[in-house]
Amino acid sequence: MSVHDRVSTDNQLARLLQIAVVLEEVVEVRAARHYETLSPDERDDDIEELLEDAREESAEHRERLEALIDQLDAEAVPLEEVEALVEATYAQTGPEDFDGVLYDQLHGEETAYKFYDDLIEAIESSDTDFGLDREELLATLKEIREEEAHGVEEVTAVMEARE
Amino acid sequence: MNTADQYLKAIYLVQKMENGPASTGALADRLDVSPASVNEMIGKLQDRGLADHEKYKGVTLTDDGIEQAREALQTYCIIERFLHNVLEVEEFPSEAKALESVIDETVAERLDTIIDREPHCPDCFDAEADMCAELVGEGEAD
Numbered sequence A: 001m002s003v004h005d006r007v008s009t010d011n012q013l014a015r016l017l018q019i020a021v022v023l024e025e026v027v028e029v030r031a032a033r034h035y036e037t038l039s040p041d042e043r044d045d046d047i048e049e050l051l052e053d054a055r056e057e058s059a060e061h062r063e064r065l066e067a068l069i070d071q072l073d074a075e076a077v078p079l080e081e082v083e084a085l086v087e088a089t090y091a092q093t094g095p096e097d098f099d100g101v102l103y104d105q106l107h108g109e110e111t112a113y114k115f116y117d118d119l120i121e122a123i124e125s126s127d128t129d130f131g132l133d134r135e136e137l138l139a140t141l142k143e144i145r146e147e148e149a150h151g152v153e154e155v156t157a158v159m160e161a162r163e
Numbered sequence B: 001m002n003t004a005d006q007y008l009k010a011i012y013l014v015q016k017m018e019n020g021p022a023s024t025g026a027l028a029d030r031l032d033v034s035p036a037s038v039n040e041m042i043g044k045l046q047d048r049g050l051a052d053h054e055k056y057k058g059v060t061l062t063d064d065g066i067e068q069a070r071e072a073l074q075t076y077c078i079i080e081r082f083l084h085n086v087l088e089v090e091e092f093p094s095e096a097k098a099l100e101s102v103i104d105e106t107v108a109e110r111l112d113t114i115i116d117r118e119p120h121c122p123d124c125f126d127a128e129a130d131m132c133a134e135l136v137g138e139g140e141a142d
Helices: A010-037 A045-071 A078-094 A098-124 A134-162 B005-018 B025-031 B035-047 B063-086 B092-099 B104-114
Strands: B051-054 B059-060
Touching: A010 A045, A010 A078, A010 A098, A010 B063, A010 B092, A010 B104, A045 A098, A045 A134, A078 B063, A098 A134, A098 B104, B005 B025, B005 B035, B005 B059, B005 B063, B025 B035, B025 B059, B035 B051, B059 B063, B063 B092, B063 B104
Parallel strands: none
Antiparallel strands: B051 B059
């Protein structure tokens, strides 16, 4: 039971998809910065591959979300501005050591998973006839959610291997 | 943000405005729900030790309730500022209300990493205008 209907208009849905795009962009930009901040002796194939995969996956998720937003006739997210904001705040909010990098990456993937999970639940509990194919919308979001879950497992595996 | 947190936030703000207990009627108006729904939720909050209800006077948050309400208000401020500053949404107050139930504090914390929020947030929240005081004058309340 919620005070207000959860997702009941195209505009609300578009806004939530835009938030997902921003979350993906944050993961993408921070993953890139993480690698740059590691000292040469902290860099290895596992961590390089992990961060590279995270960047690529986030970029792919972003494109899939943008394709959905396009169908709702909503404005695109000002990605360059978001990127600049992430870069600008990284100095204050970025992790300071290697373990912090992994934890930040894990947190990013977990947050995205939680968001998609809540969004899917909100859409499924809404009987709104959205301006895009509902099946396609849910299938896309569920696939992305699974990939986020897989991302969480990958980071956890690297963390455990370092213990 | 779950329904209980939305109620706690509303009670906190009404108490702030009225400088005393929040009446069921004021809460029903603010949340746009029936007084019966308000009473039902107040009972649940009381059971959880988050609020005290005194007949004919209204509801008052306990210390635990205040702490949880302030966290919910902070989450709400992050959503408002994110919509305004990052997505450049003009109707951010009404949109924040529409979206708050789908955005929890974990997601808000992540969005917070790209928002230039004031250190005294959420103390500066304008209860009357029902929006972040830093944004009053830039958006239309409901």
